[in-house]
Amino acid sequence: MTAVQRKKLTLFELIVHTFFIGLSVCILVPLLLLVSISISDEKSLNTLGYRLIPAKYSFKAYDLILQAPKQLLDAYGVTVTVTCIGAIIGLFMTSLLAYTMSRKDYALRNVTMRYVVVTMLFSGGLVPFYILVTQYLHLKDTIWALIVPYLISPFYTLVMKGFMDQVPMETIESAKIDGAGEWRTFMTIILPLVKPALATVGLFICFIYWNDWWLGLLFIDNPKLVPLQLLLYRVLSTIDFLTNGMAQVNVDIDLSTFPSLSARMALTVLAAGPMLFVFPFFQKYFVKGLTIGAVKG
Amino acid sequence: MKTEGDEMNAPAIAEKVNAVQKRGSRTRTVWKVMKKNLPLFSMSLPGILFKMIFSYLPLFGLILAFKHFRVDKGIWGSDWAGFQNFQFLFRSNNAWIITRNTVLYNGAFIVITMIVAITLAVLLNELSSRWMKVHQTILFIPYFISWVVIGYIVQAFLDHQHGFVNQVLTALGLESVKWYQEARFWPYILTAAQLWKTVGFSTLIYYAGIIGIDPTYYEAAKIDGASRWKMTTQITLPLLTPLIVILFIVALGNIFRADFGLFYFVPNDSSFLYPVTDVIDTYVYRSLKVMGDIGMSTAVGLYQSLIGFVLVITANFIIRKINREHSLW
Numbered sequence: 001m002t003a004v005q006r007k008k009l010t011l012f013e014l015i016v017h018t019f020f021i022g023l024s025v026c027i028l029v030p031l032l033l034l035v036s037i038s039i040s041d042e043k044s045l046n047t048l049g050y051r052l053i054p055a056k057y058s059f060k061a062y063d064l065i066l067q068a069p070k071q072l073l074d075a076y077g078v079t080v081t082v083t084c085i086g087a088i089i090g091l092f093m094t095s096l097l098a099y100t101m102s103r104k105d106y107a108l109r110n111v112t113m114r115y116v117v118v119t120m121l122f123s124g125g126l127v128p129f130y131i132l133v134t135q136y137l138h139l140k141d142t143i144w145a146l147i148v149p150y151l152i153s154p155f156y157t158l159v160m161k162g163f164m165d166q167v168p169m170e171t172i173e174s175a176k177i178d179g180a181g182e183w184r185t186f187m188t189i190i191l192p193l194v195k196p197a198l199a200t201v202g203l204f205i206c207f208i209y210w211n212d213w214w215l216g217l218l219f220i221d222n223p224k225l226v227p228l229q230l231l232l233y234r235v236l237s238t239i240d241f242l243t244n245g246m247a248q249v250n251v252d253i254d255l256s257t258f259p260s261l262s263a264r265m266a267l268t269v270l271a272a273g274p275m276l277f278v279f280p281f282f283q284k285y286f287v288k289g290l291t292i293g294a295v296k297g
Numbered sequence: 298m299k300t301e302g303d304e305m306n307a308p309a310i311a312e313k314v315n316a317v318q319k320r321g322s323r324t325r326t327v328w329k330v331m332k333k334n335l336p337l338f339s340m341s342l343p344g345i346l347f348k349m350i351f352s353y354l355p356l357f358g359l360i361l362a363f364k365h366f367r368v369d370k371g372i373w374g375s376d377w378a379g380f381q382n383f384q385f386l387f388r389s390n391n392a393w394i395i396t397r398n399t400v401l402y403n404g405a406f407i408v409i410t411m412i413v414a415i416t417l418a419v420l421l422n423e424l425s426s427r428w429m430k431v432h433q434t435i436l437f438i439p440y441f442i443s444w445v446v447i448g449y450i451v452q453a454f455l456d457h458q459h460g461f462v463n464q465v466l467t468a469l470g471l472e473s474v475k476w477y478q479e480a481r482f483w484p485y486i487l488t489a490a491q492l493w494k495t496v497g498f499s500t501l502i503y504y505a506g507i508i509g510i511d512p513t514y515y516e517a518a519k520i521d522g523a524s525r526w527k528m529t530t531q532i533t534l535p536l537l538t539p540l541i542v543i544l545f546i547v548a549l550g551n552i553f554r555a556d557f558g559l560f561y562f563v564p565n566d567s568s569f570l571y572p573v574t575d576v577i578d579t580y581v582y583r584s585l586k587v588m589g590d591i592g593m594s595t596a597v598g599l600y601q602s603l604i605g606f607v608l609v610i611t612a613n614f615i616i617r618k619i620n621r622e623h624s625l626w
Binding site: 013019030045050051094116119125135148211271275279280 | 330333334336337338339340341343344345347348350351352353354355356357358359361368371372417420421423424425428432434435436437438439441442443444445446448449450453454456458459460461463464493497525547550551557558562578581582585591594595597598599601602605606609
């Protein structure tokens, strides 16, 4: 098997492979550096600087963060809640909207389509959005401020619509003949048929919520509602948060040996890590989901 | 005065009755169409309402660009300012700097990402599927990392004291650089960061477009003895053009909207770098959060939307002239 494949590898393919391996290294090295700093000894960081392979290993940074994990856990709680609720509601609303745009016998199909595409091109900008959320919807400092604004993205709606276009009209018609109403058809026939699209778009929505700091930056002052990425951003400019956390639980630490450099990176790894582990499991759906979507018509 | 009925003869009356009946049946068909489409409309309603509130309603807020906004008076009650907010913006140097930065960066990103992503997608397509998946997965990883985290990574590289790059520079006997104070490097750093994060995603979109191409074209070309290069230039690229054009138009419409995360977190909001890293979006954010200048921030937002609108219309018009099939509408 391998012998056959090796024979097939032409010079051209070899060059392409080498090129992609080089590219992969360029992509992975920055991530490796991040992890490596987080598991380096603080002293060696201070004297030798950041290195790709730690001069001296130390897991003290993780130890310290996990000793006083309250703020991190709070932030995790907020982000996980926002991601779950947002993904479920967002996915449902997106697939409903996309479904109506994919139904060729729906009179308002093109109108709906245009209505959605226009929102991709024009927006009121930051200020009207800010005033809308704070003055009219009164969402400031609530968890909904982190969820509601991202529920439907026009781009993902089009991806979903592209996928649903593939569902043959006969399937829908036969469901109708069997006496199913539109809602019933959608819930019991369409949704199970487009599972790969749901997985793709669902994961995209998850990442949007997981990686968001923007809504937090704009609307969240309450420390209990700070999402993970915003916490990271705040720690980037100050390490106080960690030392404060320590003081509260009476962890005896000498601030001069406090691993502030590695602790920041450790926190980053803890914040970004989980989603990167989830991602490869969904990889196979991506191309499938995107192939059919994102293209006009 | 004569009433209408007096003058009417029989055929006229019959016609009228007919018309009324017709109108009746028309309303009946309208009703029928409505009834038929109502369930589907009810399904799109959550989305329609959402877009109405979050995308269309804020457009009215653009009126603030012409007002002296006061929270206690509200949007409609605040006094008119005419074009004062715009004057204030355009008289300062800032308008020129942030516009130039935004357009140049986004223009460069559009062109570079497009070229690199299409090249990568074409190359990916040449690989056997097993390897293609490995490379694709790795390429795609950075897309899922937030700008905050990327800000940390860039710091790990460029930190003056500890940074990886300065380690390498001193090891090579070169002077270390205070990266966060040297404006001249940042156009390249930001472009590299942008490419690192987004190229995998764009590649995937184009790749998806390529594998959507009917394989019979390639089979026919193979029988005719076409080379890889010939197939790429004669089949892949022409058939990919509609997708490229659509993505280009959409990108062009957003050329005045910069990626806030990239320009805020990656340079770590360093004021030394504002001349080359400040874009419209970071400027609006700062003038809103730091100075609380609502009128001018909205004016900038309107400016963004208007130019984007003009650009999209123009691009679409030009593309329509060249090839009607490829235009957005």
